[in-house]
Amino acid sequence: MRGSYANAWSRLTDSMLFLPTVALLLILVADFFLIPGFFKVELKEGHLYGNLIDILVHGSPTMILAMGMTLVIATGGVDLSVGAVMAISASVACVMINPTVVGMNLTDPRLFINNPQYTWAPLWLVIVVPLVIATLCGLWNGMLVSYGRIQPMVATLVLMIAGRGIAQLITNAIQIIIFNDTYAFIGNGYVLLPFSLYVACALFIVAWLLTWRTSIGLFVESVGINFRSSFYSGINEKRIKLFAYAFCGFCAGIAGLIVTSNIRTSDANQIGMYTELDAILAVVIGGTLLGTGGRFSLMGSAIGALVLQTTITSMLSFGVAASAITAVKALVVIVVILLYAEQVKTFVRGLGSLSLRRENAR
């Protein structure tokens, strides 16, 4: 019995989800005591409101980015360009709704202002084309990393820097305002819960099926752990990397659409700014090893994104100024580094055997 208790403890603490879940719970417990009414959720006009809902809404772009970033990091790489790719995707979508800024002559420009349904390109294209372009951006990163054999950080830095410029070029450096209500629904709509949350959930399921219902997940881990062994085993490790970066680009594309729809404008300078760092942080909190890659957990990354957003929302409710939030994030980084240190892990693992020893002594 005792043995099985210690065994269960070590199995629990060895799970990749252990630390992120504990972190999330700890923050929520702290919120419960420190911030009155933090857990209040109200139903207004068929919509749910409250801090918890806010966390989910604001956390969903990071969650979406983290899905793709997880695969990239698992292959032993990193993608710094997701923020810039978000901006590109947003700019493309906006231009397709309102191409006047790029010099296209439309019969009646006032259509945009007067008609909340007007869009130049059909709405499905407005969604599909940016996603295709974002995926191509990811492919470009993947090409540089796998076939060009460039360090992932350097390779994706190219698009990180160039991406915003490209996004500006697409919109002629003009911020396009979106009047189309249907499009705005993506980032603002509610179906009891915010629509973007459904998108994030759907993407999570797609990512999970794509990795674990196929052999891609195994190959990604294998390539991350030992790409030579993987190559000798007949895995096309270059194609696996290509896939990971392309998928990461695709996710960034979706996040870009959600954000631009949410703020109803194409702000190429601001959309996705620093989100690559949030995504990386979420993945790291989720237990996937940055730099070495290998074993990954999509669920861990999703929880990681929530940990990050919960911290931020809690701090805002607690009265910390929005401008000081980056300092809070830095705090999260430090805590993560400490928590994931091997010494701490050994210590936590030891707690199980410690209680076992105590029982034995008794």
Place this chain on the structure above:
Amino acid sequence: MPESTNDIVVMTGIDKTFPGVHALDNVAFSLARGEVHAIVGENGAGKSTLIRILTGVDRADRGTIEFDGRAISIRSPLHAQELGISTVYQEVNLCPNLTVAENLLIGRQPTRMGFGINWGALNRRARECLRELDVDIDVTRPLGSYSVAVQQMAAIARALIVSNVRVLILDEPTSSLTGHETSQLFKVMRKLKGEGMAIVFITHFLDQVYEVSDRVTVLRNGSLVGTYATKSLSRLELIRLMLGRTIADLDDMTAHKIESSHHISVETLLEANDVGLSNVIDPFSLSLHAGEVVGLAGLLGSGRTEVANLLFGIDKPDSGEMVMNGKPVTDFSPAGSIGRGVALCPEDRKAQGIVADLTVRENIILALQAGQGWFRRIGTKRQLEIADKYIKLLNISTPTADQQIRNLSGGNQQKVILARWLAANPRLLILDEPTRGIDVGTKADIQKLVISLAEQGTSCVFISSELDEVLRTSHRIVVMRDRAKVTEFSGQVDEKEIMQAIAGSES
């Protein structure tokens, strides 16, 4: 023969076990002042472990070390250095972007009244040190701008700069040097020897053993074969000692092998016609048949692995053509080879074989899954069936199939990698050193497995540094030397002839 009083290092009864491997078994080694003492042996023989113990990197489990007449235990590399044991490793581990002088004196730089570096003195010291080795170069230039030979000299100079060096260990210093550079190094070695330095020289080039060493110690499989005066030992004898010849009772296996030789198919499974890759391996021709075990014999670096890599598509040949099953091979890649039914169990288990963080189950199904592609995933239940089947078949000792492979012993890891390839159902299985660093029992298991695979119609290529192992398992033996195929033996094979072929004409 040096007298025992002249010995500076005497190691006796050295024993060292790593998880799963008995690296050194009761090994004795002595080193005299003013001698060059070569240590030879194939990979896994225990050369590097012995050196690591002598330099304080590893501690021996048992045994005594006497240094200069006193019994000591070497606690750390630093301690070894303080004693006067200096080592130059195979890979030059200096900083190419620092100057030669900086490299030589880093950590010992002369200072100016305790502050800052006295650059003038630094460069002067460095120049003097190198001149002692007959190397006259500009020490203020980055080390990386010089040839590997000069860098090697700098590494030696750095090893000698430590005051009172009495033992110098050179771990394969010549592997990246040209003939001329090597002879320059030997000149330095002789000079140091004349000054009373005791030099340990590790190499796998037998010519060099004969050129420069006074005595030679042969290790095999972690055991001491013996220490001999180089002059009195013939080349052929040395190779025989290195490759070994155990007089175990192997009649059963041999009978099995002869029996199985009747099943060898006449049709060719894979035919290589003048396949080669320039600067890697000379063009060779080879035909493999179903049900046949072809052994590749030769010393380390003779081109055995290179042949395996070409056959499996790790490297793409730039000459000749390969025909498998009557169809010319165009897709040279592991993935393509798996599609054709070719498997390679690679030489370096750690770097090319295992995926450490994955489970035994995942490691076993990896190649099979790679062959099936991304979207036809093998279900978890089926994976477990396959894994359990091979765990039982190969007697892999692991608590469960879902144990991470990193927690297994070397021998069991090797079995898992074998299982990976057996699960892929190959028609041609290439085994590159499948028994290296594995205990004797597992070795015999693997050899039996190879023969029984052949009986079932698989064609096997068996590469091993141990000649008796090759002899035992193979129907046909191909001898490699200096990155070329030398000859082929089939039928009744005379061991001596093979050794002659391995050694080359000079013997």
